[in-house]
Amino acid sequence: MISEASSGVDTMAEPRTGLTSAGRALRIAHTAIAIVEMSCLGYVWLCVLTNRRGKALWAAVGLLAVEGVALIIGRGNCPLGPLQERVGDPVPLFELVLPPRAARAAVPLLAGISVAGVAVVVARPRPNGAAS
Numbered sequence: 001m002i003s004e005a006s007s008g009v010d011t012m013a014e015p016r017t018g019l020t021s022a023g024r025a026l027r028i029a030h031t032a033i034a035i036v037e038m039s040c041l042g043y044v045w046l047c048v049l050t051n052r053r054g055k056a057l058w059a060a061v062g063l064l065a066v067e068g069v070a071l072i073i074g075r076g077n078c079p080l081g082p083l084q085e086r087v088g089d090p091v092p093l094f095e096l097v098l099p100p101r102a103a104r105a106a107v108p109l110l111a112g113i114s115v116a117g118v119a120v121v122v123a124r125p126r127p128n129g130a131a132s
Contacts, residue, residue, distance in 0.1 A: 023089035030080050030093050040064050041110065044117040051127050061121070064114050071111060078107070 019027065040060035047057045070079050081092060094103035 018088075020088040022087040023084070026080070026084055026087050027089055027093070030078075030084065033080075034093060037063065037067050041114055041117065044114070044121060048117055048120045048124075051124065053121075053126055057121065061118055064118065068111065068114070071107065076107065 040063045043056065043060045044064065047053065047060075071077070073079050074081070078093070084090075084092075092103060094106045097103075098106060
């Protein structure tokens with residue numbers, strides 16, 4: 001088993017995955033965050049296609065804005081990446097499901113799709129009788 005004492009994490013690596021318990025917990029949390037954010041992105045585009053408006057749309061836009069700020073802080077990279085490495089998980093989240101080149105392209109591509117969706121929602125006039 002591998003000790004992470006040098007990084008300040010005193011958990012032992014799990015033999016099956018090679019992850020520390022902290023690394024595994026962060027990977028699970030990071031995956032949950034990604035699922036929520038992808039759901040928000042999908043919902044924004046559903047609202048674009050159906051011309052829906054409502055509190056759920058603006059909540060989704062707000063969460064995507066928070067992610068955008070996090071990406072700006074991380075200079076285009078997920079700010080959880082360095083924390084992930086520190087707790088013993090060197091594999092970026094998207095590289096768990098995509099080849100490395102596609103994983104590197106995923107963040108800017110998804111950011112662009114998010115900005116486009118939000119721009120369409122904001123620019124499109126509200127449906128008649130809708131309360132925003």
